[in-house]
Amino acid sequence: MDENIYQIAEQIVQLHQKAYEVYLPLVEEVCSRTVSEDELSHLLDYLLDFACDEKMLRLYKRVCRRYLDVYPGCIKDYIEAYREMWEEEGTYGENC
Incomplete structure (x- = not known):
């Protein structure tokens, strides 16, 4: 059973890495120009799903700041959606 948990955890790490590799160029592209609010919302919806990962959270913040x-x-x-989804009292970005 411990081996299964380890394998699942490793798959989650790999999934987060793949998401980062996919979304990094999209974030760079969106931050290089002004997009519509609909396009922005679409990207932030997807980034929010992975914002528990520190690298993905940095991408999320980058888009929000831009x-x-x-x-x-x-x-x-x-920002409120992130807080509701990922923050617990007393923690920040440690919920994955």
């Missing part, structure tokens, strides 16, 4: 002045209401909603 668009804070452009779509402040949208970014506020995504």
Whole structure:
């Protein structure tokens, strides 16, 4: 049973690494231009799913910082969504 848990944990690590590799160029591209609020929301929805991983959280924050002045209401909603989904009282980014 311990071996199964180890294998599952390793698969999760690999999944997070793959997600980072896929989303990094998308984040770079979206941050290099101004996108519509719909396109921004679409990307942030996907990033939010992986924001428990530190590298993915950095991508999420990067996009939020880039668009804070452009779509402040949208970014506020995504910051709250992150907090509701991943933060527990007394912790930050340690919920995966």
